Amino acid sequence: MNISTTPAAKAENSISSRLTASLTALALGLIILFAVGFVQGANDVIHDAAHDTRHTMVFPCH
Amino acid sequence: MILRTLLIAALVAGTLSGIALTAIQQLQVTPLIVEAETYESTTDHAHGSHAADTSSADTDDQRLLLSLLSNILAGIGFSLVVASAITLSSQKGWRKGLLWGAAGFLVFFAAPALGLPPKLPGTAGAPLLDQQLWWISTAAATAVGIALLVFSRPVALKGIGIFVLLIPHIAGAPLPEQAQGLAPEPLLQQFIIASTITNAIFWLLLGLLVGHFLRKLDDTSPK
Structure with a gap:
């Protein structure tokens, strides 16, 4: 385990900064997944491009 | 950083x-x-x-x-x-x-x-939007359920975790009116x-x- 020893390192790894970074990454990840897994797009263009990914990963496709 | x-x-x-x-x-x-x-x-x-x-x-x-x-x-x-x-x-x-x-x-x-x-x-399926909503709800409920089950200490909370895991399956996934596929x-x-x-x-x-x-x-x- 990586244990922070100095107060400064502890402060940088404070709960609030970890929370902010984590929630930002989570939101970004969910937006990407929504595009890959759920958006159909004009003329189904996104559906067609991500078709085999959706079928493989059990995203509802049809 | x-x-x-x-x-x-x-x-x-x-x-x-x-x-x-x-x-x-x-x-x-x-x-x-x-x-x-x-x-x-x-x-x-x-x-x-x-x-x-x-x-x-x-x-x-x-x-x-x-x-x-x-x-x-x-x-x-x-x-x-x-x-x-x-x-x-x-x-x-x-x-x-x-x-x-x-x-x-x-x-x-x-x-x-x-x-x-x-x-x-x-393969026939229920309306796409219904399926997508069930999919998202199920993933969310499963994430919350597993988190409660693994990370919470009180037994009551773990019990709630199991219940949350089961909710989407008790409610049931949207099914097509006629379940049939073209592929064998x-x-x-x-x-x-x-x-x-x-x-x-x-x-x-x-x-x-x-x-x-x-x-x-x-x-x-x-x-």
Whole structure:
């Protein structure tokens, strides 16, 4: 385990900064997944491009 | 600094697991989808740009490239979610990562697949929006349920976790009015097994890589 020893390192790894970074990454990840897994797009263009990914990963496709 | 570490780790882990997913998919899954489309193309069910009659090398290359791209994007998206969870819980390293990957498999594949099993093209389904809403609700409920079950101390909360896990399945997935597929049953069985194995490998690899890179980047970043 990586244990922070100095107060400064502890402060940088404070709960609030970890929370902010984590929630930002989570939101970004969910937006990407929504595009890959759920958006159909004009003329189904996104559906067609991500078709085999959706079928493989059990995203509802049809 | 923390966000940068998260983003880099997710980008690298997601890209690698997306590439691995594509390789397994090409061997195990895509041939079955293509075969199912031959049954589909004999009906009037319009289906995008890749019907079975477009089997030229160019189209195959394009299909592979698009699948690679969307697999990598899915890999990065899922890696961001896993990296976020790992950072929140301070459980870096590849061993813990494997466990997070297993959790991801349960949340994003196994639980939704219990109600909406892997489908081949041409399989009848309920209205798409209903399926998508059930899928999202099930993934969310499974994530909350597992978190309560694993991380909460009081037994009562663990009990609530189990209940939350079960809610989507008690409510039931939206079903088509007439359950019938165009592809023969053995092909569908084969597809369900192949996609389950493919997703299991993808998720364990993804979790392992995210855990590993989060720790590695954390060790090397200036404090």
